[in-house]
Amino acid sequence: MDEFLAKFFPSVLKKKQASNSSSVYCDYDSQTLQLFTSSLYLAALISTFFASTVTRRYGRKMTMLIGGLFFDAGVVLNGAAQDLVMLIIGRILLGCGVGFVNQAVPLFLSEIAPAHLRGGLNILFQLNVTIGILVAELVNYGALKVKPWGWRISLSLAGVPGVVLTLGSFLLVETPNSLVERGYVEEAKSVLRRIRGTDNIHAEFEDLVEASNTAKQVKHPFRNLIKRRNLPQLVITCCLQFFQQFTGINAIMFYAPVIFKTLGFGDDASLYSSVITGGVNVLSTLVSVYSVDKIGRKMLLLEACVQMFISQVAIAILLAHGFKDGQTTLPTSSAIPVVVLICVFVSAFAWSWGPLGWLIASEIFPLETRSAGQSVTVCVNMVFTFVIAQAFLSMLCSFEYGIFLFFASWVVIMGLFTIFFIPETKGIPIEEMEMVWRQHWFWKKIVPDDMPGHGATNEKALELKNVKVAPGEVA
Secondary structure (H helix, E strand, O other): OHHHHHHHOHHHHHHHHOOOHHHOOOOOOOHHHHHHHHHHHHHHHHHHHHHHHHHHHHOHHHHHHHHHHHHHHHHHHHHOOOOHHHHHHHHHHHHHHHHHHHHHHHHHHHHHOOHHHHHHHHHHHHHHHHHHHHHHHHHHHHHOOOOOOHHHHHHHOOHHHHHHHHHHHHHOOOOHHHHHHOOOHHHHHHHHHHHHOOOOOHHHHHHHHHHHHHHHOOOOHHHHOOOHHHHHHHHHHHHHHHHHHHOOHHHHHHOHHHHHHHOOOOHHHHHHHHHHHHHHHHHHHHHHHHHOOOOOHHHHHHHHHHHHHHHHHHHHHHHHHHOHHHOOOOOHHHHHHHHHHHHHHHHHHHOOHHHHHHHHHHHOOOHHHHHHHHHHHHHHHHHHHHHHHHHHHHHHHHHOOHHHHHHHHHHHHHHHHHHHHOOOOOOOOHHHOOHHHHHOOOHHHOOOOOOOOOOHHHHHHHHHOOOOOOOOOOO
16 A cells, blocks of 8 residues: 555555566565565564463463464454554564464364364465455455555454454363373363263273373473474475475565565455465365365375466466567556466365375374474474575576466475375374374384384274274384
8 A cells, every 4th residue: 555655564565566577577676675574474484482481381271362362462453553653563463473373373273172073174374364364355456446455444453353253262162182291181181081072081081191291201392402303394394385485485474565566466456366276275275274184294295386386476477478579568468378277276275285284294293293393393494484584585586487386396296205205193182193194105224123102002092093003013
């Protein structure tokens, strides 16, 4: 919005108004503007380590409450911002909220869900993120018409989900895993009966207690993460978060209006186009909710790699052809296919790498390192989200259409990593996930022979996968 740029980023507005053919990709190349976007993710990165301690000592529910309060404070500062400093401090508080909520919510969902529904329930987290993105796009589209205060309306309305999160956290039950971990055994048993809807919880509760007893022996969970038995989980988690950002999705979703304006769409058309991509994002995430526990995690990741690669290469070709001969706007013959292809790309990400990057990371760590592992997940995600948010507009200026080829090359690497190093975790109880590493062609060479959970527990989990193992036989 021009009024927003005039107040906080006047140099960007001046460059935008003086646009010429040599700067068609560079109108929004501003480190300060990128800092406004990326400061949120830098704050989330730092705050997640504090959130890990809160999650472990005070529970998932308290962590979500604190995250909601950070959101509320950040919205107040952003909506009332008078200068760039006030604006960025508000973004930092919002980032702290992101750090706390991303720490607690995936753990909460994974721990309350029964194994056969864990994937779909956990992806509801990502589904609501995509709904939030779509609502934000619609708010921006409406606020654009309100001059000169539309940007304040847009930033202030973020307080609605912030307040809902704060108040809603009071209505939640704590997870049985967290209650057992903190010594509230009888309350944990009562909650487990309530969320399962049955009194037949003895076996699951015994698994929780056993996992908790193992967890209590670990005094330094972050140090424990780098032990051999946790290396598969750590490597996969870090790679998933790295690859998730280097698909280019956040570059597109952060800057969708900027990208479409750069491609020659007007203010209204650029926001309208970003609303379309937001809608595709929501609908495609619904596909993942339905299919993740049927098709499996790995197949969704691989299919999406093919779809994202083809769409990004096609976008680069269309942009290279459309901006030739000094043109400053895309012809309709190229512009419409570009929007369609961006939607194809977004849909592939939304039913795969978007939700599964969080789901897989939240379900593969044992209880003793689960909170620390989730902190690493959020931290690595925010590091690379920060990098992309801070660098994308400058990269767009330098690489031009080649930016899409840059991201496409990473998609190829992601696909190869998925084929060789990511095991299928569909249908395996979260407390018995360790058997996965013993079956994998590569990770079984890494994990030690005395890995906890090996043996009888493995047999129980393998039965759930319909694989017969003779008594005493090592999988």
